[in-house]
Structures are given as C-alpha cells and as structure tokens.
Amino acid sequence: MTKANLNFAELPFSFIPTDYNIRYTFKDGVWDKGVLTQDQTLPMHISATCLHYGQQVFEGLKVYERPDGQAQVFRIDQNSKRMNRGADKILMQQVPEELFIEAVFRVVNANRKFIPPHDAGGAAMYVRPILLGTGVQLGVSPSTEYTFIVFVSPVGPYYKSGFAPVHLIVEEEVDRAAALGVGDIKVAGNYAAGMRATMGAKKKGFSEVLYLDSRHKKYLDESGSSNFFGVTGDNRYVTPSSPSILPSITNMSVQQIAKDKGLAVEPRLVAVEELADFVEAGCCGTAAVISPVGSVTHRDKKFEYCKGETVGPIVTDLYKTLSGIQFGVIEDPYGWTRIVPEGV
Numbered sequence: 001m002t003k004a005n006l007n008f009a010e011l012p013f014s015f016i017p018t019d020y021n022i023r024y025t026f027k028d029g030v031w032d033k034g035v036l037t038q039d040q041t042l043p044m045h046i047s048a049t050c051l052h053y054g055q056q057v058f059e060g061l062k063v064y065e066r067p068d069g070q071a072q073v074f075r076i077d078q079n080s081k082r083m084n085r086g087a088d089k090i091l092m093q094q095v096p097e098e099l100f101i102e103a104v105f106r107v108v109n110a111n112r113k114f115i116p117p118h119d120a121g122g123a124a125m126y127v128r129p130i131l132l133g134t135g136v137q138l139g140v141s142p143s144t145e146y147t148f149i150v151f152v153s154p155v156g157p158y159y160k161s162g163f164a165p166v167h168l169i170v171e172e173e174v175d176r177a178a179a180l181g182v183g184d185i186k187v188a189g190n191y192a193a194g195m196r197a198t199m200g201a202k203k204k205g206f207s208e209v210l211y212l213d214s215r216h217k218k219y220l221d222e223s224g225s226s227n228f229f230g231v232t233g234d235n236r237y238v239t240p241s242s243p244s245i246l247p248s249i250t251n252m253s254v255q256q257i258a259k260d261k262g263l264a265v266e267p268r269l270v271a272v273e274e275l276a277d278f279v280e281a282g283c284c285g286t287a288a289v290i291s292p293v294g295s296v297t298h299r300d301k302k303f304e305y306c307k308g309e310t311v312g313p314i315v316t317d318l319y320k321t322l323s324g325i326q327f328g329v330i331e332d333p334y335g336w337t338r339i340v341p342e343g344v
C-alpha cells in the first residue's frame with residue numbers, strides 16, 4: 001500500500017488529519033452499526049451532558065507497523081475495559097468490547113496509508129476513542145443518548161528528545177484528582193484540573209509535575225499523563241498505587257516484564273521521602289512508552305536518576321523490551337499484540 005505523503009520520521013506528537021473517523025450512536029437502548037465519515041467536526045445539542053456535566057471518557061492506544069508490514073495493536077482489550085470502567089463510574093452507557101475493537105479496526109483500515117512505516121524512528125498511529133453523553137438534559141442527570149467516536153492520527157515520539165531524560169517537580173499546590181474522585185478513570189476533567197500545574201512546571205523549566213496524594217500530601221501519585229516508577233539499588237521496581245491514579249496499561253505491562261526479568265515488583269503507597277531510595281526512575285504511558293526520569297525536584301532537594309543524558313541500564317532494558325514487543329521486533333510471549341485484520 002502506498003503511504004500518505006508525510007515526513008513520517010519527523011512527525012510531531014500532535015493532530016494530523018487523516019481521511020476518516022468512525023461514529024456510533026446509542027439511542028433507544030441500542031448501539032447503531034456505526035458510520036465512517038470524513039467530517040472532522042461534530043454537531044451536537046447545546047444541552048448535551050458532555051458539554052455541561054462532563055459525561056465524557058476517552059482512551060489512547062497505538063497501532064504499530066511490524067517489520068513484515070502488518071499493523072498491530074497493543075492490549076486493545078485493556079483500553080476497552082478501562083473505558084467501560086470509566087463509563088460505569090460516571091453513569092454512562094458502556095461500549096461492548098467487540099464494538100470497541102471493531103470500531104478501531106474499521107477506522108484503522110480506512111486510514112491505512114497513514115500508519116507510519118516500521119522504520120520511522122518510533123512513529124506510530126495514535127488511536128483516540130471518545131465516548132460522549134450527547135442526549136439533552138438541563139438538570140444534573142445522566143444522558144440517555146451517547147456517541148462513540150474513534151479517530152486516528154500518525155504521531156512521532158511524545159517528547160521531541162526521544163528516549164532522553166525528563167525532569168519532574170513534585171507538585172504541592174495543585175491536586176489533579178480527589179482521593180475518592182475520578183482520578184482512576186480517563187475523563188477529560190482530570191486533564192483540565194491538571195493543566196495549570198503542568199504549564200506552571202514548564203515555565204520553571206521542568207517537563208512535567210509529579211502529583212502527591214490529595215488527602216495526605218505524603219505519598220507519590222502519578223505524573224500529568226503517565227504513571228511513575230522508581231528502581232532501587234537492590235532491584236525493586238516500586239510504583240505508586242492509589243485510588244486516584246489512572247491504571248496505566250503501559251505500567252501494567254512493564255511490571256510484568258520487570259517481574260520476568262527478575263525484579264521484585266512493588267505496587268504500593270510510596271512516601272515522597274522514598275525518592276531518595278531510587279537509582280533509576282521512569283514515567284510510563286502509551287504516548288512516550290517509558291520516559292526515563294533524569295531528576296525529581298522536591299522543595300529544595302533534587303534527586304538524580306541519570307548520569308547526564310545517560311539513562312540507566314534497567315530503564316533502558318525495560319523500554320527496549322516493551323517497545324520491541326509493540327513494534328513486533330521481539331516475539332510477544334504474553335499475547336498482548338493483535339494484528340489488525342484487513343477488510344474489517
């Protein structure tokens with residue numbers, strides 16, 4: 001297949017238009033059959049619940065081109081499950097897993113020429129499913145109508161610098177999510193809540209913030225759009241666990257890989273003082289896979305986890321293994337990847 005006329009090796013991590021997106025509507029108790037459209041705008045009622053009351057959940061996953069030219073997705077079932085957990089929590093209609101997967105396959109097939117070639121420096125096709133309450137309500141109550149959209153965009157690596165250290169600052173003035181709120185689901189409001197923290201950190205020269213738990217301000221939570229982990233000198237992979245962290249599919253996968261490489265894996269409460277115990281650290285998420293953390297600044301202390309630009313051996317190995325599986329370079333012993341069948 002002829003690829004689109006794009007400089008795939010230099011793609012930014014930003015929206016690039018493709019030919020089609022796909023939309024399904026839930027009305028009168030049933031999902032329709034979905035329609036591919038070239039329209040990139042979305043007309044909706046001004047009183048839709050997603051606009052006023054935040055009935056919105058979304059997902060993010062990637063399609064990777066394997067060395068043999070086939071396209072594959074990574075743990076798509078987990079994205080579907082996480083979106084449905086979110087839908088349940090804010091009283092939205094779930095999208096059946098088969099429909100979620102069908103939607104992704106259909107829209108990927110309609111835009112195949114935009115899948116970055118295997119050797120384009122880590123570029124991939126980003127897939128963004130969105131579920132919206134589109135029924136009309138004025139009082140605060142759940143919608144009876146929903147729209148499920150999936151669009152795609154070819155993307156380059158999340159950080160321009162690629163696999164190079166990022167620098168974090170512990171955020172003490174802003175909470176991204178309440179302890180018993182909705183931090184554990186992927187709803188738009190969490191990102192709006194955190195934007196001022198991230199922008200503030202960037203102004204100070206940091207890449208991102210590292211949030212503390214909102215109740216005690218004592219334990220590490222996560223970063224703005226990724227989970228955090230540290231590796232200790234005695235080979236323990238320590239990652240914060242709390243009800244306000246979004247369960248990262250990347251982190252879940254890295255934990256499995258770390259275990260299989262002989263590290264002790266500890267998802268648990270991690271006190272901020274434990275930053276001093278780590279010899280390496282990383283942030284994980286679909287966009288960046290693993291971003292090596294060069295340093296974390298907490299008040300007047302700076303904890304360093306890379307020697308200059310040199311990333312530690314464990315973070316490097318975990319990154320290479322996971323991205324090798326995602327791009328089909330390393331055999332997938334876990335059954336995490338799935339070829340996108342043509343003709344769906």
Ligand SMILES: Cc1ncc(COP(=O)(O)O)c(C=O)c1O
Nearest residue numbers: 225226227246248249250285286
């Ligand atoms: C707040 C937050 N945490 C963690 C992650 C990483 O999750 P995943 O690895 O499933 O992409 C993301 C990205 O989706 C995120 O937005």
